[in-house]
Amino acid sequence: MKKLFIAVICLSVQFLCFTYAQSPAQNERIERETRAVWLTTNFRLDWPPPVFDEDVQKNELIKILDNIKEKNLNTVYFQVRSNGTLFYNSEIEPFTPYLTGTTGKMTSYDPLEFAVKEAHKRGLEIHAWINVNRCFAGKDEFIMSHPKHVTNLHPELIVKSNNEGAVSYWLDPGLPSTKDYLVSIIEELVTNYKIDGVQFDFIRYPGNDFNDEQSYKMYGRGLDKNNWRRENISNIVKDLSKAAKQINPIIKMGAAPFGIYTNIKGAVGSESYLSVYQDSRKWINEKFLDYIVPQIYWDINSNPRFDSLAVNWRKNIHERNLILGVAAYKDEVKDELEDIIKLSRKIGAEGVSFFRYQNIADYNFKSYEKFAFPAAMKWIDELRPQAPQNLTFQFVNDTQIKLKWNQPDVSLNNNGIGYYTLYRLNNINSAITPNNFFEIIEADKTSVTLDFAKPNFVKYFFTLTSVDKLWNESLQYSNVVEITLPKLSKLAKELKHFDKPVLFKDINDHYKILLYSSAEEDINILAGDKEKQILIQKAKLLHGENIISVEEDLSKYSFLKIKFVSGKREEILQM
Secondary structure, three states, rough: OOEEEOOOOOOHHHOEEEEEOOOOOOOOOOOEEEEEEOOOOOHOOOOOOOOOOOOHHHHHHHHHHHHOOOOOOOEEEEEEEEOOEEEEOOOOOOOOOOOOOOOOOOOOOOHHHHHHHHHHHOOEEEEEEEEEEEEEEEEOOOHHHOOOHHHHHHHHEEEEEEOEEEEEEOOOOOOOOHHHHHHHHHHHHHHHHOOOEEEEEEEEOOOOOOOOOOHHHOOOOOOHHHHHHHHHHHHHHHHHHHOOOOHHOOEEEEEEEEEOOOOOOOEOOOOOHHHOOOOOHHHOOOOOOOOOOEEEEEOOOOOOOHHHHHHHHHHHHOOOEEEEEEEEHHHHHHHHHHHHHHHHHHHOOEEEEOOOOOHHHOOOOOOOOOOOOOOOOOOOOOOOOOEEEEEEEEEEOOEEEEEEOOOOOOOOOOOOEEEEEEEEEEEOOOOHHHHHEEEEEOOOOOOEEEEEOOOOOOOOEEEEEEEOOOOOOOOOOOOEEEOOOHHHHHHHHHHHHHHHOEEEEEEOOEEEEEEEEOOOOEEEEEOOOOOOOOEEEEEEEEEEEEEEEEEHHHOOOOEEEEEOOOOOOOEEEEO
């Protein structure tokens, strides 16, 4: 029986050693897949919380964005316009009442500016989600009393709709001045905020029973009324997108139409082409938009079938991104989220989006174990940036180091640098794969501080790439930095020589196991006494020295066993 060699040490990064190596060869790229979530602000559904304390509001949004990042999602559709009010500072429309309690009264901070800044800190895309034609619906009628509300400022543009007792107010798509008004909103939004995209919602008519006889008489030009209505919506989509692109050519423009374009076998319901005049496939196939998110808000097995609709959308969407809108708020759909993600990949969709945040806040996505960049949009630009140069590091204190690098020459890429991607390699010559992804770093930084208070390895190898604002990654990498923890390295040499594990305590008095492995493999750690042990932890070993943080309190055990899942090795450790 092998006995456990116990060493109690305090780690000090003062004695870190380092070397440099040439850039590794180009290998497998990080996966491209849009993983989006709608963050709903109307009626405070996802955010803000029902308080007017600005610190609480901001902290809650930070928690939401942290959670989104931890789930390995990468895109946020942040609702900024609903009921004719805005979640940003505007000269055109009033500020939302949901942050201050008063329509038109703004917070001391700009919510959209804050959301953009915090999203980008976390490597998240953020798209401004706007309700386009619908100006008001619901019970908060006090909102419409504000003099700058569009129903008061431009009553000539407004049509009141009554659908089975539900009253709502809509901009009349048949009036040219409606389009002009909406263009002014988009131009202000895209000019003032560093958003990654704009997504149109409620870009439609409320239904067939819409009182637009006057505008049809004035501007119908003898067209069939149904075709005229579809043309009106399509022209709004085209002109709003054109206005945004003239200001920011690389902004991503999208829309979220109804999930059923027209009825198909296995999917029968309200047809958006006929009932609300959305010719959404024209928007995509005539390249008005960069992506589309049909709201396929049903499960896989019932009519209308999600899978049938998803396949139908894929067959009819060309050269633009198809993101499948998913009704995570429905129990029968939430039970199928992993299957829906698999389906999206199988049919070649560019990703999925979940409605809405609160419905997936506590969900653990098994299909998103690895980080992914949002889907590529090569028609906007596919030119790759240059790699950063001269990766070095310096000591900060006993437990931290700072990695530093030089910015690349961005003159070859009009998009500029959006982020840097930090990779942790298995060794100095190892291949770079998506598994090596470590962190996304904002482009305005040329350094990052890493904490080694609780190391998991004896040696660390880091390299860096550049990523532009469309997530095109540099073909080359920076040089590799090798960081060695010498005290652990000494133990590791003894470990390798004697082929036995080492138990030690870190600076915080937490137990760790130093273990050498000749290959990548999985282990199970069991604890108890000689007669009986229970599984306390699972871990994955890399080739070489590994440090395993022991989560269990070992003081109550006298016996440890490390079982290699391959069955070729077992270590019996006596406390």
